[in-house]
Amino acid sequence: MSKNAYAQSGVDVEAGYELVERIKKHAExxxxxxxxGGLGGFGGLFDLSKTGIKEPVLVSGTDGVGTKLMLAIQYDKHDTIGQDCVAMCVNDIIAAGAALIGGETAEMPGMYGQKDYDLAGFAVGIAEKSQLIDGSRVAEGYHLLGLASSGIHSNGYSLVRRIFADYTGDEVLPELEGKKLKEVLLEPxxxxxxxxxxxxxxxxxAGIAHITGGGFIENLPRMFSKELAAEIEEASLPVLPIFKVLETYGKINHEEMFEIFNMGIGMVLAVKPEHVEQVKACLDEPVYDIGRVVTRTVASVVMKP
Known part of the structure; x- marks a missing residue:
């Protein structure tokens, strides 16, 4: 067998080395x-004593982009899908800024088709133990402040793909304000x-909910105790055309939309009433006062018109 047998089997070692060198520049x-240390070791090392945190707690998250990746491959648009992977991980931990200190590049010929690939992410953050956001401080009467999403984000794409299975992605639907369908569906x-x-x-x-798979119904209750519930004023939510398109074209029950999609709000903060204006002033963007934390009677999330 020739010297370059590994390359002939589909693994380009030199290309792998080159990729690592390119990543090093960004990691720095x-x-x-x-x-x-830097890239190249078997594990990334971090000295917690250098952070100045008295009681450091590590917070980790791992995620991917689900079947949104299949749309990126179908539409041959790959320039934003990496942001989706990063966002799904770091939005879940919202901890202190983390440096990229290690990773892996694997080549697996035969595992995927010629145009197929996969993405998976892992993020580690560090926080002061006394400052952990675990929802234990959320109480009745707290305001629920929403931060707008950029679109569908990275959840619900198995349904999205079924709805638009017969579309090329180049269609300009009148409801989408002149944008091509694929641009809206792949918005990072x-x-x-x-x-x-x-x-x-x-x-x-006091509490944070990242609105991902399961929408409002599954994710809001994760930031407070079982004795509490979220009462949401639907009229206060920002209106993103894509969600009306999905509901109409997919013939989805309106209530079910809140069990699947973020409906225009990607993150919800639970805040004391006296802190609401201060929080709004700290955020350089529109902040939506979408509801209140109430005592639970039946459901953990109550949607009001």
């Missing part, structure tokens, strides 16, 4: 105090870390 830009997931992290550090936020 995010290097922070505490990072030990918003990353909320820079907006929310200062509020976390200030102690102004």
């Amino acid at each position: 830009r995010t290097k922070r105090l505490g990072v030990m 997931t918003r990353i909320y870390v820079k907006a929310v992290l200062p509020l976390v550090k200030s102690g102004l936020v």
Whole structure:
């Protein structure tokens, strides 16, 4: 067998080395105090004693982009799907800024088709134990403040793909304000870390819900105790045309939409009434006062017109 047998089997070692070298340049830009060593080791090392945090707690999250990736491949549009992967991970942890200190590049010929690939992400954050946002401080009467989503984000795409199975993606639907369908469907997931992290550090936020798979119904109750519920004023939500399109074209029950999609709100903050204006002032964007935390009677999320 020739010297380049591995390459002939589909694994280009030199290309792998080149990719790592390219990643190193970007990793250096995010290097922070505490990072030990660089890329190339078997594991990434971080010295927690350098953070100045008295009781450090590590928060980790792993996620992917689901079947949204299949649309990216179908439409041959790959320039934003990486942001989706990052967003799904870091939005779940919303912790202190983390530097990229390690990873893996694997080549697996025969595992995927010629145009197929997969994405998976893993993020680690660090927080002061006393500042952890675990929902235990959320109480009745707290305001629920919503931050707008950029679109569908990265959940519900198995249904989205079924609805638009007979479309090429180049269609300009009148409801989508002149945009091509594929542009709207592949709009990247918003990353909320820079907006929310200062509020976390200030102690102004008692609870946070990342509205992902399961929509409002599944994710809002994750940020408070079982004795409480979220009462949401639907009229206060921002209106994104894509959700009306999905509901109409897919013939989806309106109530079910809130069990699947983010409906225009990608992150919800639980805030004391006296802190609402201060939080709004800290955020350089529209903030939607979408509801209140109430005592639970039956459902953990109550939608009001």
